[in-house]
Amino acid sequence: MTWDIVGHEWAVAHLQRNIVAGRDAHAILLSGVAGLGKRLFALRIAQALNCELSPGDPCQSCRSCRRIANSNHPDVRIAGMASQSVGLKEEEAARQKELKIGTVREWQRDIALKPYEAQRRVFILHDAEKLNEEASNAMLKTLEEPPPYASIILVANSAELLPTIVSRCQLYRLRPLARRHVANALVERANLPLEDAHLLAAWSGGRIGWAFRMLEQPDELQTRQDQLDTLIGLATASPAERLRWAEQRSKEYRGGEQQLVFGWLELWQSWWRDVLLVAADTPEAVVNVDRRADLDHSARHYQLPEIYRFASRIGATGTQLRENVNPQLALENLLLHLPRS
Numbered sequence: 001m002t003w004d005i006v007g008h009e010w011a012v013a014h015l016q017r018n019i020v021a022g023r024d025a026h027a028i029l030l031s032g033v034a035g036l037g038k039r040l041f042a043l044r045i046a047q048a049l050n051c052e053l054s055p056g057d058p059c060q061s062c063r064s065c066r067r068i069a070n071s072n073h074p075d076v077r078i079a080g081m082a083s084q085s086v087g088l089k090e091e092e093a094a095r096q097k098e099l100k101i102g103t104v105r106e107w108q109r110d111i112a113l114k115p116y117e118a119q120r121r122v123f124i125l126h127d128a129e130k131l132n133e134e135a136s137n138a139m140l141k142t143l144e145e146p147p148p149y150a151s152i153i154l155v156a157n158s159a160e161l162l163p164t165i166v167s168r169c170q171l172y173r174l175r176p177l178a179r180r181h182v183a184n185a186l187v188e189r190a191n192l193p194l195e196d197a198h199l200l201a202a203w204s205g206g207r208i209g210w211a212f213r214m215l216e217q218p219d220e221l222q223t224r225q226d227q228l229d230t231l232i233g234l235a236t237a238s239p240a241e242r243l244r245w246a247e248q249r250s251k252e253y254r255g256g257e258q259q260l261v262f263g264w265l266e267l268w269q270s271w272w273r274d275v276l277l278v279a280a281d282t283p284e285a286v287v288n289v290d291r292r293a294d295l296d297h298s299a300r301h302y303q304l305p306e307i308y309r310f311a312s313r314i315g316a317t318g319t320q321l322r323e324n325v326n327p328q329l330a331l332e333n334l335l336l337h338l339p340r341s
C-alpha cells in the first residue's frame, strides 16, 4: 500500500476501490477529533485522484504526487481557518471563529475553472465544522451540482455539520488508533526509543497526527508537562491561587487565545479521567502513565462520585465557553467546585 498512512485501513481500502472504479469522488467528508492525521489523509486522496502512474494508489514519485505533497499543484486548492486568516493581525486571526461565506465564494469561483493539467480539480476545506450558516448554504449549492471534474474534500474535527451537507458527502469517520499502533509507528518511522514511544502514544490518546507533530515541537511537550504540574498543584492551592488561575485563563480567552484555554481544560479532564480509572482499579487505559505516583495519591484522596462529577464539570465548562458564557464566571465557577485534596 503506497498511501503511507498509519491506521484507518478500512477508509483507505474503500477510497482506493472507489477511485479506481471512478465512483463517489465528488464529495468526501473526513471527520474525527483533531490530531488524527486528517490533513495528510486529505492530501493522499488528492494524490490518489491525480496520480499519473497508478490512480487510486498514489505512487508518491510522479510529478503530480510530488507537487501535491509540496502543496504546489495548480489543481489542488486548500482553504480553511488558516487561509482565511492570511493577512490579518495575530489578535484578529485568533478571534476568527467561523468559516465565512467569502472563503466559500472565493473557492466557488475557482471550482468553475477546468483543471489546468490534472484529471480532477481537488478542493480541500479544513475546519469544515466551522462553516457558519450562510457559508454552509453556499457550500450546499456546490455539493448539489459539483462540476464533473471537481472533487471536494471537507475535513472536520466533528461530524456536526449541517445534515444536508453530510448527506451529500461520502462520510469517513476516522477514529483514534490503538495505542500500540501509534507506539509502533513512532519506533519504526521516527526511531523513537521504545519507552518514549509508549509514553507519547499514551499521551496521544491514539491521535497519531498529534504524536508526530509533538516530535517536531518538543517545546509543546514541555509546556504540557508544566501545565500538568500547575493543574495537579491546584488541588492543594489556596482559594486565592485557584481564582488567580481562573483569572489568567479568562484573560487568555478574552485575548483571543481560546485554543490555549481549551487545551488546558482538555489536559485537566484527561488527568481527572486518569484519577477515575485508577480509583476504579482499571489503570490500563491511563493517559498520563508517567504520573502514576500522583495518580495513586489522588485516587486515594477522593471518592469516585466526586472525581466523576468534577471531570464532567470540566467538560461542561468547555461547552459553556463555546456557548459564549462569560469566561471568568465559567472558569471561576469550575475552580470553586474543585474538590479539596
Ligand SMILES: [Zn+2]
Pocket: 050, 051, 052, 053, 054, 058, 059, 060, 061, 062, 063, 064, 065, 066
Ligand atoms: Zn503518482
